[in-house]
Amino acid sequence: MTMNGLHTLVGVRMRKTVIALGVLASMGGGTIPALVERAFAAQVNSNLARAKAVLPPDAMRELERAVDAARSRGLPTEPLVDKALEGAAKGVPAERILAVVRQLADELGRAHELVAGSGSATPADVTAVADAIRRGVPEGAVRLLRDGSAADEPIALAVHTLADLLDRGVPVDVALDVLGAWRSHGARPDQLRELPAAVERLIREGVLPAQAAAAVASSVRAGHGPGAARGPAKPAARGAGRGAGRKDSPASPPEPPHPGRGPGRGNKPGKPGA
Amino acid sequence: MAWMEWLAGLPPSLLLQQSGTAYLLVNAAHIVFLGVLVGSIVSLDLRLLGAGRSLPLNLVGPFLSRMAAGGLALARPLGRAWVETSLDIYDATNGAADGLYTALGTSGRFAVGRADLSLGAAYWRTPAGNELGLDATVATQIADRLVAYARVERAPTDPLYGTPRDLTASFGVSWRVTKKRLARAIPVVELAEPIGRGRKVRFQLAGGVADRAAVAGSFTDWKPRPMQRAQDRWVLEVVLEPGIHHFGFVLDDGRWFVPDDAPGIVDDGWGQRNASLVIVEGR
Numbered sequence: 001m002t003m004n005g006l007h008t009l010v011g012v013r014m015r016k017t018v019i020a021l022g023v024l025a026s027m028g029g030g031t032i033p034a035l036v037e038r039a040f041a042a043q044v045n046s047n048l049a050r051a052k053a054v055l056p057p058d059a060m061r062e063l064e065r066a067v068d069a070a071r072s073r074g075l076p077t078e079p080l081v082d083k084a085l086e087g088a089a090k091g092v093p094a095e096r097i098l099a100v101v102r103q104l105a106d107e108l109g110r111a112h113e114l115v116a117g118s119g120s121a122t123p124a125d126v127t128a129v130a131d132a133i134r135r136g137v138p139e140g141a142v143r144l145l146r147d148g149s150a151a152d153e154p155i156a157l158a159v160h161t162l163a164d165l166l167d168r169g170v171p172v173d174v175a176l177d178v179l180g181a182w183r184s185h186g187a188r189p190d191q192l193r194e195l196p197a198a199v200e201r202l203i204r205e206g207v208l209p210a211q212a213a214a215a216v217a218s219s220v221r222a223g224h225g226p227g228a229a230r231g232p233a234k235p236a237a238r239g240a241g242r243g244a245g246r247k248d249s250p251a252s253p254p255e256p257p258h259p260g261r262g263p264g265r266g267n268k269p270g271k272p273g274a
Numbered sequence: 275m276a277w278m279e280w281l282a283g284l285p286p287s288l289l290l291q292q293s294g295t296a297y298l299l300v301n302a303a304h305i306v307f308l309g310v311l312v313g314s315i316v317s318l319d320l321r322l323l324g325a326g327r328s329l330p331l332n333l334v335g336p337f338l339s340r341m342a343a344g345g346l347a348l349a350r351p352l353g354r355a356w357v358e359t360s361l362d363i364y365d366a367t368n369g370a371a372d373g374l375y376t377a378l379g380t381s382g383r384f385a386v387g388r389a390d391l392s393l394g395a396a397y398w399r400t401p402a403g404n405e406l407g408l409d410a411t412v413a414t415q416i417a418d419r420l421v422a423y424a425r426v427e428r429a430p431t432d433p434l435y436g437t438p439r440d441l442t443a444s445f446g447v448s449w450r451v452t453k454k455r456l457a458r459a460i461p462v463v464e465l466a467e468p469i470g471r472g473r474k475v476r477f478q479l480a481g482g483v484a485d486r487a488a489v490a491g492s493f494t495d496w497k498p499r500p501m502q503r504a505q506d507r508w509v510l511e512v513v514l515e516p517g518i519h520h521f522g523f524v525l526d527d528g529r530w531f532v533p534d535d536a537p538g539i540v541d542d543g544w545g546q547r548n549a550s551l552v553i554v555e556g557r
Protein backbone atom coordinates (compact mmCIF):
# COMPACT_ATOMS: atom_id res chain seq x y z
CA MET A 1 0.00 0.00 0.00
CA THR A 2 1.33 3.41 -0.89
CA MET A 3 1.69 6.15 1.71
CA ASN A 4 -1.14 8.01 0.06
CA GLY A 5 -3.23 4.89 0.18
CA LEU A 6 -2.36 4.40 3.86
CA HIS A 7 -3.25 7.99 4.60
CA THR A 8 -6.49 7.56 2.74
CA LEU A 9 -7.27 4.39 4.69
CA VAL A 10 -6.40 6.04 7.99
CA GLY A 11 -8.39 9.09 6.96
CA VAL A 12 -11.42 6.98 6.15
CA ARG A 13 -11.06 5.06 9.40
CA MET A 14 -10.69 8.34 11.31
CA ARG A 15 -13.73 9.75 9.58
CA LYS A 16 -15.69 6.67 10.44
CA THR A 17 -14.47 6.87 14.02
CA VAL A 18 -15.38 10.52 14.21
CA ILE A 19 -18.80 9.83 12.75
CA ALA A 20 -19.30 6.96 15.20
CA LEU A 21 -18.20 9.12 18.10
CA GLY A 22 -20.51 11.86 16.88
CA VAL A 23 -23.43 9.49 16.81
CA LEU A 24 -22.58 8.24 20.28
CA ALA A 25 -22.23 11.81 21.53
CA SER A 26 -25.58 12.85 20.13
CA MET A 27 -27.15 9.76 21.67
CA GLY A 28 -25.45 10.58 24.94
CA GLY A 29 -26.48 14.18 24.62
CA GLY A 30 -30.05 13.07 24.63
CA THR A 31 -29.58 10.06 26.84
CA ILE A 32 -27.62 11.52 29.71
CA PRO A 33 -30.13 14.24 30.68
CA ALA A 34 -32.84 11.60 30.41
CA LEU A 35 -30.82 9.35 32.72
CA VAL A 36 -30.32 12.19 35.19
CA GLU A 37 -34.00 13.00 35.06
CA ARG A 38 -34.81 9.38 35.68
CA ALA A 39 -32.41 9.36 38.60
CA PHE A 40 -34.12 12.41 40.07
CA ALA A 41 -37.51 10.85 39.50
CA ALA A 42 -36.32 7.68 41.18
CA GLN A 43 -35.09 9.71 44.14
CA VAL A 44 -38.40 11.56 44.37
CA ASN A 45 -40.33 8.31 44.12
CA SER A 46 -38.16 6.82 46.83
CA ASN A 47 -38.81 9.84 49.07
CA LEU A 48 -42.53 9.68 48.28
CA ALA A 49 -42.49 6.11 49.49
CA ARG A 50 -40.88 7.29 52.74
CA ALA A 51 -43.41 10.11 53.01
CA LYS A 52 -46.20 7.55 52.59
CA ALA A 53 -44.94 5.84 55.72
CA VAL A 54 -45.25 8.96 57.86
CA LEU A 55 -48.19 10.91 56.41
CA PRO A 56 -51.90 10.02 56.68
CA PRO A 57 -53.47 8.81 53.38
CA ASP A 58 -55.41 11.98 52.54
CA ALA A 59 -52.39 14.18 53.26
CA MET A 60 -50.32 11.85 51.10
CA ARG A 61 -52.79 12.29 48.23
CA GLU A 62 -52.53 16.07 48.55
CA LEU A 63 -48.76 15.83 48.55
CA GLU A 64 -48.75 13.71 45.41
CA ARG A 65 -51.07 16.20 43.78
CA ALA A 66 -48.71 19.04 44.67
CA VAL A 67 -45.72 17.07 43.36
CA ASP A 68 -47.49 16.32 40.08
CA ALA A 69 -48.49 19.95 39.65
CA ALA A 70 -44.93 21.09 40.27
CA ARG A 71 -43.55 18.50 37.87
CA SER A 72 -45.92 19.64 35.14
CA ARG A 73 -44.62 23.20 35.58
CA GLY A 74 -41.02 22.01 35.26
CA LEU A 75 -40.24 22.73 38.91
CA PRO A 76 -37.98 20.63 41.14
CA THR A 77 -40.14 18.27 43.16
CA GLU A 78 -37.63 16.82 45.60
CA PRO A 79 -37.77 19.91 47.85
CA LEU A 80 -41.52 19.44 48.24
CA VAL A 81 -41.23 15.84 49.35
CA ASP A 82 -38.27 16.73 51.53
CA LYS A 83 -40.35 19.45 53.18
CA ALA A 84 -43.08 16.96 53.96
CA LEU A 85 -40.55 14.56 55.50
CA GLU A 86 -39.14 17.43 57.54
CA GLY A 87 -42.55 18.39 58.85
CA ALA A 88 -43.36 14.82 59.78
CA ALA A 89 -40.02 14.46 61.58
CA LYS A 90 -40.69 17.68 63.52
CA GLY A 91 -44.15 16.50 64.57
CA VAL A 92 -46.04 19.14 62.59
CA PRO A 93 -49.75 18.42 61.93
CA ALA A 94 -50.47 17.23 58.39
CA GLU A 95 -52.56 20.22 57.34
CA ARG A 96 -49.75 22.61 58.32
CA ILE A 97 -47.26 20.46 56.45
CA LEU A 98 -49.37 20.70 53.30
CA ALA A 99 -49.80 24.46 53.71
CA VAL A 100 -46.05 24.94 53.78
CA VAL A 101 -45.56 22.50 50.89
CA ARG A 102 -47.98 24.54 48.76
CA GLN A 103 -46.25 27.75 49.78
CA LEU A 104 -42.89 26.21 48.86
CA ALA A 105 -44.27 25.23 45.46
CA ASP A 106 -45.25 28.87 44.89
CA GLU A 107 -41.78 30.00 45.94
CA LEU A 108 -40.13 27.49 43.62
CA GLY A 109 -42.34 28.72 40.80
CA ARG A 110 -41.30 32.29 41.44
CA ALA A 111 -37.64 31.27 41.67
CA HIS A 112 -37.91 29.30 38.44
CA GLU A 113 -39.16 32.42 36.65
CA LEU A 114 -36.27 34.42 38.05
CA VAL A 115 -33.50 32.06 36.96
CA ALA A 116 -35.11 31.01 33.69
CA GLY A 117 -33.14 33.72 31.92
CA SER A 118 -29.84 32.01 32.67
CA GLY A 119 -29.82 28.97 30.41
CA SER A 120 -27.88 26.65 32.69
CA ALA A 121 -30.06 26.86 35.81
CA THR A 122 -30.33 23.54 37.62
CA PRO A 123 -32.95 22.33 40.11
CA ALA A 124 -30.47 23.17 42.87
CA ASP A 125 -30.25 26.74 41.56
CA VAL A 126 -34.03 27.10 41.62
CA THR A 127 -34.18 25.72 45.16
CA ALA A 128 -31.36 27.99 46.31
CA VAL A 129 -33.06 31.07 44.83
CA ALA A 130 -36.34 30.14 46.54
CA ASP A 131 -34.40 29.82 49.79
CA ALA A 132 -32.71 33.16 49.30
CA ILE A 133 -36.01 34.94 48.67
CA ARG A 134 -37.40 33.38 51.83
CA ARG A 135 -34.35 34.75 53.66
CA GLY A 136 -35.17 38.25 52.43
CA VAL A 137 -33.14 38.70 49.27
CA PRO A 138 -35.11 41.06 46.99
CA GLU A 139 -36.11 39.55 43.66
CA GLY A 140 -34.54 42.50 41.87
CA ALA A 141 -31.20 41.60 43.40
CA VAL A 142 -31.56 38.01 42.20
CA ARG A 143 -32.30 39.29 38.68
CA LEU A 144 -29.22 41.50 38.74
CA LEU A 145 -27.12 38.59 39.95
CA ARG A 146 -28.53 36.33 37.27
CA ASP A 147 -28.02 38.85 34.49
CA GLY A 148 -24.36 39.29 35.30
CA SER A 149 -23.57 35.62 35.76
CA ALA A 150 -21.26 33.60 33.54
CA ALA A 151 -22.37 30.30 32.03
CA ASP A 152 -20.49 28.12 34.52
CA GLU A 153 -21.02 30.30 37.56
CA PRO A 154 -22.55 28.51 40.55
CA ILE A 155 -25.74 30.57 40.87
CA ALA A 156 -26.87 28.59 43.90
CA LEU A 157 -23.74 29.45 45.84
CA ALA A 158 -23.73 33.07 44.62
CA VAL A 159 -27.31 33.74 45.69
CA HIS A 160 -26.72 31.89 48.97
CA THR A 161 -23.70 34.16 49.59
CA LEU A 162 -25.81 37.23 48.77
CA ALA A 163 -28.32 36.13 51.42
CA ASP A 164 -25.47 35.60 53.92
CA LEU A 165 -24.23 39.14 53.33
CA LEU A 166 -27.70 40.63 53.77
CA ASP A 167 -28.10 38.60 56.99
CA ARG A 168 -25.11 40.49 58.34
CA GLY A 169 -26.74 43.86 57.71
CA VAL A 170 -24.95 44.70 54.47
CA PRO A 171 -27.17 46.86 52.23
CA VAL A 172 -28.25 45.16 49.00
CA ASP A 173 -26.35 47.45 46.65
CA VAL A 174 -23.11 47.01 48.62
CA ALA A 175 -23.59 43.23 48.76
CA LEU A 176 -24.05 43.12 44.98
CA ASP A 177 -20.90 45.19 44.64
CA VAL A 178 -18.99 42.61 46.69
CA LEU A 179 -20.19 39.86 44.36
CA GLY A 180 -19.34 42.04 41.39
CA ALA A 181 -15.80 42.38 42.72
CA TRP A 182 -15.62 38.60 43.14
CA ARG A 183 -16.79 38.11 39.54
CA SER A 184 -14.29 40.54 38.13
CA HIS A 185 -11.41 38.71 39.80
CA GLY A 186 -11.66 35.09 38.86
CA ALA A 187 -15.06 34.15 40.33
CA ARG A 188 -13.62 31.23 42.33
CA PRO A 189 -16.28 29.35 44.32
CA ASP A 190 -13.95 28.81 47.29
CA GLN A 191 -13.40 32.56 47.48
CA LEU A 192 -17.16 33.08 47.37
CA ARG A 193 -17.47 31.19 50.61
CA GLU A 194 -14.86 33.46 52.24
CA LEU A 195 -16.75 36.69 51.53
CA PRO A 196 -19.34 36.54 54.35
CA ALA A 197 -16.70 35.36 56.83
CA ALA A 198 -14.43 38.28 55.94
CA VAL A 199 -17.29 40.75 56.37
CA GLU A 200 -18.25 39.15 59.69
CA ARG A 201 -14.68 39.45 60.96
CA LEU A 202 -14.65 43.18 60.28
CA ILE A 203 -18.08 43.67 61.83
CA ARG A 204 -16.83 41.96 65.00
CA GLU A 205 -13.99 44.48 65.03
CA GLY A 206 -16.54 47.26 65.21
CA VAL A 207 -16.86 48.21 61.55
CA LEU A 208 -20.32 49.00 60.24
CA PRO A 209 -21.64 46.30 57.86
CA ALA A 210 -21.64 48.51 54.76
CA GLN A 211 -18.09 49.62 55.36
CA ALA A 212 -16.99 46.08 56.13
CA ALA A 213 -18.44 44.83 52.87
CA ALA A 214 -16.94 47.75 50.92
CA ALA A 215 -13.55 46.97 52.42
CA VAL A 216 -13.85 43.33 51.38
CA ALA A 217 -14.85 44.36 47.86
CA SER A 218 -11.84 46.68 47.67
CA SER A 219 -9.53 43.95 48.88
CA VAL A 220 -10.85 41.49 46.29
CA ARG A 221 -10.53 44.07 43.50
CA ALA A 222 -6.96 44.78 44.56
CA GLY A 223 -6.22 41.09 44.22
CA HIS A 224 -5.49 40.55 47.94
CA GLY A 225 -8.45 38.27 48.64
CA PRO A 226 -11.32 38.73 51.13
CA GLY A 227 -9.25 37.74 54.16
CA ALA A 228 -6.86 40.67 53.71
CA ALA A 229 -9.60 43.28 53.99
CA ARG A 230 -9.16 46.02 56.59
CA GLY A 231 -12.04 48.19 57.63
CA PRO A 232 -12.06 51.92 58.27
CA ALA A 233 -11.91 53.30 61.76
CA LYS A 234 -14.14 52.73 64.72
CA PRO A 235 -14.87 55.80 66.78
CA ALA A 236 -11.93 56.53 69.07
CA ALA A 237 -12.23 54.87 72.47
CA ARG A 238 -13.43 57.19 75.19
CA GLY A 239 -11.42 57.01 78.33
CA ALA A 240 -8.95 54.50 79.69
CA GLY A 241 -10.37 51.30 81.00
CA ARG A 242 -13.24 51.09 78.56
CA GLY A 243 -12.88 48.17 76.18
CA ALA A 244 -13.43 48.73 72.50
CA GLY A 245 -17.05 48.23 71.67
CA ARG A 246 -18.16 47.92 75.29
CA LYS A 247 -21.18 50.09 75.86
CA ASP A 248 -20.58 52.79 78.44
CA SER A 249 -22.75 52.12 81.45
CA PRO A 250 -25.30 54.86 81.91
CA ALA A 251 -25.54 53.99 85.58
CA SER A 252 -21.86 54.62 86.37
CA PRO A 253 -21.31 57.58 88.65
CA PRO A 254 -19.50 60.69 87.45
CA GLU A 255 -15.72 60.37 87.35
CA PRO A 256 -13.20 62.89 88.56
CA PRO A 257 -11.05 64.70 86.00
CA HIS A 258 -8.01 62.69 85.03
CA PRO A 259 -5.01 64.19 83.26
CA GLY A 260 -4.00 62.36 80.15
CA ARG A 261 -7.32 60.63 79.69
CA GLY A 262 -8.15 59.89 76.07
CA PRO A 263 -10.33 62.01 73.83
CA GLY A 264 -13.74 62.86 75.12
CA ARG A 265 -14.78 63.02 78.72
CA GLY A 266 -17.10 60.49 80.22
CA ASN A 267 -19.74 58.38 78.69
CA LYS A 268 -22.31 60.75 77.30
CA PRO A 269 -21.94 64.08 75.59
CA GLY A 270 -21.38 66.53 78.35
CA LYS A 271 -21.68 63.93 81.08
CA PRO A 272 -20.69 65.41 84.42
CA GLY A 273 -17.17 64.54 85.33
CA ALA A 274 -14.26 64.05 82.99
CA MET B 275 -42.95 61.75 90.20
CA ALA B 276 -39.93 63.96 89.76
CA TRP B 277 -38.88 62.48 86.45
CA MET B 278 -42.31 63.09 85.02
CA GLU B 279 -42.07 66.71 86.08
CA TRP B 280 -38.71 66.83 84.39
CA LEU B 281 -40.21 65.47 81.19
CA ALA B 282 -43.01 68.01 81.41
CA GLY B 283 -40.44 70.79 81.58
CA LEU B 284 -38.65 69.88 78.36
CA PRO B 285 -39.14 72.33 75.48
CA PRO B 286 -41.02 69.84 73.30
CA SER B 287 -43.38 69.08 76.20
CA LEU B 288 -44.00 72.77 76.79
CA LEU B 289 -44.83 73.20 73.12
CA LEU B 290 -47.38 70.42 73.28
CA GLN B 291 -48.96 71.96 76.37
CA GLN B 292 -49.19 75.39 74.82
CA SER B 293 -50.09 74.61 71.21
CA GLY B 294 -53.27 72.76 70.41
CA THR B 295 -52.18 72.34 66.81
CA ALA B 296 -48.86 70.78 67.76
CA TYR B 297 -50.61 68.42 70.16
CA LEU B 298 -53.10 67.46 67.47
CA LEU B 299 -50.37 66.74 64.92
CA VAL B 300 -48.16 64.78 67.31
CA ASN B 301 -51.07 62.75 68.63
CA ALA B 302 -52.28 62.02 65.11
CA ALA B 303 -48.81 60.90 64.07
CA HIS B 304 -48.59 58.73 67.16
CA ILE B 305 -51.92 57.09 66.36
CA VAL B 306 -50.98 56.60 62.70
CA PHE B 307 -47.68 54.91 63.54
CA LEU B 308 -49.37 52.74 66.16
CA GLY B 309 -51.92 51.79 63.54
CA VAL B 310 -49.17 50.94 61.06
CA LEU B 311 -47.39 48.81 63.64
CA VAL B 312 -50.40 46.98 65.03
CA GLY B 313 -52.20 46.75 61.71
CA SER B 314 -49.17 45.22 59.98
CA ILE B 315 -48.58 42.72 62.76
CA VAL B 316 -52.25 41.67 62.94
CA SER B 317 -52.47 41.33 59.16
CA LEU B 318 -49.33 39.21 59.02
CA ASP B 319 -50.51 37.02 61.89
CA LEU B 320 -53.87 36.45 60.20
CA ARG B 321 -52.13 35.47 56.97
CA LEU B 322 -49.84 33.06 58.86
CA LEU B 323 -52.92 31.52 60.49
CA GLY B 324 -54.34 30.88 57.07
CA ALA B 325 -56.57 33.84 56.28
CA GLY B 326 -56.32 35.26 52.79
CA ARG B 327 -54.51 32.25 51.33
CA SER B 328 -54.76 33.75 47.88
CA LEU B 329 -52.22 36.35 48.97
CA PRO B 330 -48.76 34.86 48.46
CA LEU B 331 -46.93 34.91 51.78
CA ASN B 332 -43.58 35.48 50.13
CA LEU B 333 -44.94 38.82 48.85
CA VAL B 334 -47.01 40.12 51.75
CA GLY B 335 -44.77 38.76 54.51
CA PRO B 336 -41.72 40.94 53.89
CA PHE B 337 -43.89 43.96 53.11
CA LEU B 338 -45.91 43.69 56.31
CA SER B 339 -42.81 42.99 58.37
CA ARG B 340 -41.16 46.12 57.06
CA MET B 341 -44.27 48.17 57.64
CA ALA B 342 -44.37 47.00 61.24
CA ALA B 343 -40.72 47.84 61.72
CA GLY B 344 -41.24 51.24 60.16
CA GLY B 345 -44.06 52.01 62.55
CA LEU B 346 -41.92 51.54 65.56
CA ALA B 347 -38.97 53.72 66.53
CA LEU B 348 -36.13 51.29 66.96
CA ALA B 349 -32.46 51.44 67.52
CA ARG B 350 -30.95 49.04 65.04
CA PRO B 351 -27.95 48.75 62.78
CA LEU B 352 -28.90 49.99 59.35
CA GLY B 353 -25.77 48.92 57.55
CA ARG B 354 -24.55 52.46 57.06
CA ALA B 355 -25.72 53.99 60.33
CA TRP B 356 -26.52 53.26 63.93
CA VAL B 357 -28.86 55.53 65.83
CA GLU B 358 -29.93 55.15 69.41
CA THR B 359 -31.74 57.14 72.02
CA SER B 360 -31.43 56.80 75.74
CA LEU B 361 -32.85 58.09 78.97
CA ASP B 362 -30.45 58.05 81.93
CA ILE B 363 -31.49 58.75 85.48
CA TYR B 364 -29.19 58.49 88.45
CA ASP B 365 -29.13 59.80 91.96
CA ALA B 366 -25.80 61.35 92.95
CA THR B 367 -25.06 61.63 96.63
CA ASN B 368 -21.56 62.74 97.43
CA GLY B 369 -22.23 65.82 99.54
CA ALA B 370 -21.20 68.23 96.78
CA ALA B 371 -24.31 68.51 94.67
CA ASP B 372 -26.73 65.82 95.73
CA GLY B 373 -29.77 65.25 93.68
CA LEU B 374 -31.30 63.61 90.70
CA TYR B 375 -29.44 63.81 87.40
CA THR B 376 -31.42 62.94 84.31
CA ALA B 377 -30.38 63.05 80.70
CA LEU B 378 -32.31 62.43 77.53
CA GLY B 379 -29.77 61.69 74.85
CA THR B 380 -29.43 60.55 71.32
CA SER B 381 -26.38 59.42 69.46
CA GLY B 382 -25.69 58.21 66.00
CA ARG B 383 -22.85 56.63 64.15
CA PHE B 384 -22.56 56.97 60.39
CA ALA B 385 -20.30 55.70 57.68
CA VAL B 386 -18.98 58.52 55.53
CA GLY B 387 -16.69 57.06 52.91
CA ARG B 388 -13.83 55.47 54.79
CA ALA B 389 -14.43 57.61 57.88
CA ASP B 390 -16.65 56.99 60.83
CA LEU B 391 -18.70 59.91 62.15
CA SER B 392 -20.25 59.88 65.61
CA LEU B 393 -22.66 62.54 66.79
CA GLY B 394 -24.25 62.84 70.19
CA ALA B 395 -26.50 65.17 72.09
CA ALA B 396 -27.90 65.01 75.59
CA TYR B 397 -30.25 67.28 77.46
CA TRP B 398 -29.24 67.28 81.13
CA ARG B 399 -31.42 68.22 84.04
CA THR B 400 -29.31 68.63 87.14
CA PRO B 401 -29.78 70.20 90.58
CA ALA B 402 -27.93 73.24 89.25
CA GLY B 403 -30.11 73.64 86.16
CA ASN B 404 -30.70 72.30 82.66
CA GLU B 405 -28.01 72.20 80.02
CA LEU B 406 -27.28 70.73 76.63
CA GLY B 407 -24.25 68.58 75.89
CA LEU B 408 -23.02 67.90 72.37
CA ASP B 409 -20.18 65.98 70.82
CA ALA B 410 -18.95 65.02 67.40
CA THR B 411 -16.11 62.67 66.53
CA VAL B 412 -14.70 61.73 63.17
CA ALA B 413 -12.19 58.92 62.89
CA THR B 414 -10.44 57.32 59.98
CA GLN B 415 -8.01 54.46 59.73
CA ILE B 416 -4.63 55.60 58.44
CA ALA B 417 -2.73 52.30 58.81
CA ASP B 418 -3.35 48.78 60.00
CA ARG B 419 -3.51 49.67 63.73
CA LEU B 420 -3.56 53.45 63.55
CA VAL B 421 -6.69 55.55 63.73
CA ALA B 422 -6.68 59.32 63.43
CA TYR B 423 -9.52 61.17 65.10
CA ALA B 424 -10.84 64.62 65.80
CA ARG B 425 -13.44 65.40 68.42
CA VAL B 426 -15.37 68.45 69.44
CA GLU B 427 -17.36 68.43 72.65
CA ARG B 428 -19.59 70.90 74.43
CA ALA B 429 -19.68 69.72 78.01
CA PRO B 430 -22.27 71.09 80.42
CA THR B 431 -21.42 72.39 83.87
CA ASP B 432 -20.44 69.64 86.25
CA PRO B 433 -21.71 70.65 89.70
CA LEU B 434 -20.23 67.54 91.30
CA TYR B 435 -16.65 68.53 90.54
CA GLY B 436 -17.12 72.20 89.90
CA THR B 437 -15.99 72.16 86.29
CA PRO B 438 -17.73 74.84 84.25
CA ARG B 439 -19.44 74.36 80.92
CA ASP B 440 -16.85 74.42 78.16
CA LEU B 441 -16.09 73.68 74.57
CA THR B 442 -13.13 71.43 73.82
CA ALA B 443 -11.52 70.15 70.69
CA SER B 444 -9.14 67.24 70.63
CA PHE B 445 -7.09 65.61 67.93
CA GLY B 446 -4.95 62.58 67.98
CA VAL B 447 -3.89 59.19 66.78
CA SER B 448 -4.93 55.97 68.42
CA TRP B 449 -2.54 53.02 68.16
CA ARG B 450 -3.77 49.52 68.90
CA VAL B 451 -0.67 47.90 70.25
CA THR B 452 -1.84 44.32 70.56
CA LYS B 453 -4.33 42.47 68.48
CA LYS B 454 -5.38 39.65 70.73
CA ARG B 455 -8.66 38.04 69.99
CA LEU B 456 -10.93 35.78 71.95
CA ALA B 457 -10.66 32.13 71.04
CA ARG B 458 -12.69 31.39 67.94
CA ALA B 459 -16.00 29.71 68.43
CA ILE B 460 -16.23 26.16 67.12
CA PRO B 461 -17.47 26.47 63.51
CA VAL B 462 -20.78 24.71 63.04
CA VAL B 463 -19.81 23.51 59.58
CA GLU B 464 -16.38 22.86 58.11
CA LEU B 465 -15.88 21.82 54.52
CA ALA B 466 -13.30 19.10 54.10
CA GLU B 467 -11.95 17.45 50.96
CA PRO B 468 -13.99 16.77 47.81
CA ILE B 469 -15.23 13.18 47.57
CA GLY B 470 -16.40 12.25 44.07
CA ARG B 471 -18.91 14.88 42.95
CA GLY B 472 -19.60 15.95 46.49
CA ARG B 473 -17.74 17.12 49.55
CA LYS B 474 -17.02 15.77 52.99
CA VAL B 475 -18.57 18.08 55.56
CA ARG B 476 -17.86 18.15 59.30
CA PHE B 477 -20.73 19.24 61.55
CA GLN B 478 -19.69 20.43 65.01
CA LEU B 479 -21.24 21.64 68.23
CA ALA B 480 -19.64 22.75 71.47
CA GLY B 481 -19.52 19.84 73.89
CA GLY B 482 -21.32 21.62 76.66
CA VAL B 483 -24.46 22.25 74.65
CA ALA B 484 -26.04 18.88 75.45
CA ASP B 485 -25.50 15.36 76.76
CA ARG B 486 -26.46 13.87 73.37
CA ALA B 487 -26.45 15.52 69.97
CA ALA B 488 -27.49 14.46 66.49
CA VAL B 489 -27.68 16.04 63.05
CA ALA B 490 -30.95 15.89 61.10
CA GLY B 491 -31.44 17.30 57.65
CA SER B 492 -32.43 16.76 54.07
CA PHE B 493 -29.45 14.41 53.68
CA THR B 494 -30.67 12.16 56.54
CA ASP B 495 -34.36 12.21 55.54
CA TRP B 496 -34.66 14.34 58.68
CA LYS B 497 -33.88 11.37 60.90
CA PRO B 498 -31.40 12.24 63.66
CA ARG B 499 -27.93 10.89 63.00
CA PRO B 500 -25.95 10.71 66.26
CA MET B 501 -22.80 12.78 66.60
CA GLN B 502 -19.64 11.51 68.26
CA ARG B 503 -17.97 13.20 71.19
CA ALA B 504 -14.41 14.34 70.41
CA GLN B 505 -12.63 16.28 73.19
CA ASP B 506 -14.50 19.55 73.57
CA ARG B 507 -17.09 19.07 70.86
CA TRP B 508 -19.70 16.92 69.15
CA VAL B 509 -18.70 15.91 65.62
CA LEU B 510 -20.27 14.18 62.65
CA GLU B 511 -18.75 13.85 59.18
CA VAL B 512 -21.00 13.34 56.19
CA VAL B 513 -20.38 13.35 52.44
CA LEU B 514 -22.88 15.70 50.83
CA GLU B 515 -23.80 15.64 47.17
CA PRO B 516 -23.98 18.89 45.15
CA GLY B 517 -27.03 20.94 45.92
CA ILE B 518 -28.58 22.88 48.75
CA HIS B 519 -28.99 21.08 52.07
CA HIS B 520 -31.07 22.09 55.07
CA PHE B 521 -30.25 20.80 58.52
CA GLY B 522 -30.34 21.34 62.23
CA PHE B 523 -29.40 19.57 65.42
CA VAL B 524 -31.42 17.39 67.76
CA LEU B 525 -30.31 17.56 71.38
CA ASP B 526 -30.92 15.25 74.33
CA ASP B 527 -34.63 14.52 74.46
CA GLY B 528 -35.44 15.67 70.96
CA ARG B 529 -35.09 19.44 71.20
CA TRP B 530 -34.54 21.08 67.80
CA PHE B 531 -31.54 23.41 67.89
CA VAL B 532 -29.87 25.70 65.34
CA PRO B 533 -26.97 27.80 66.69
CA ASP B 534 -27.03 31.51 65.90
CA ASP B 535 -23.77 31.21 63.97
CA ALA B 536 -24.97 28.33 61.80
CA PRO B 537 -24.72 29.06 58.05
CA GLY B 538 -27.70 30.15 55.98
CA ILE B 539 -30.36 30.31 58.68
CA VAL B 540 -33.82 30.21 57.13
CA ASP B 541 -37.32 29.96 58.51
CA ASP B 542 -38.72 26.43 58.24
CA GLY B 543 -42.29 27.63 57.77
CA TRP B 544 -43.46 26.31 61.15
CA GLY B 545 -41.91 28.86 63.46
CA GLN B 546 -38.53 27.20 63.81
CA ARG B 547 -35.44 27.63 61.75
CA ASN B 548 -33.05 25.52 59.74
CA ALA B 549 -29.46 26.04 58.73
CA SER B 550 -28.55 25.63 55.08
CA LEU B 551 -25.47 24.81 53.09
CA VAL B 552 -24.70 24.80 49.37
CA ILE B 553 -22.32 22.22 47.92
CA VAL B 554 -20.95 22.90 44.45
CA GLU B 555 -19.82 19.94 42.36
CA GLY B 556 -16.15 19.22 42.75
CA ARG B 557 -15.53 22.36 44.90
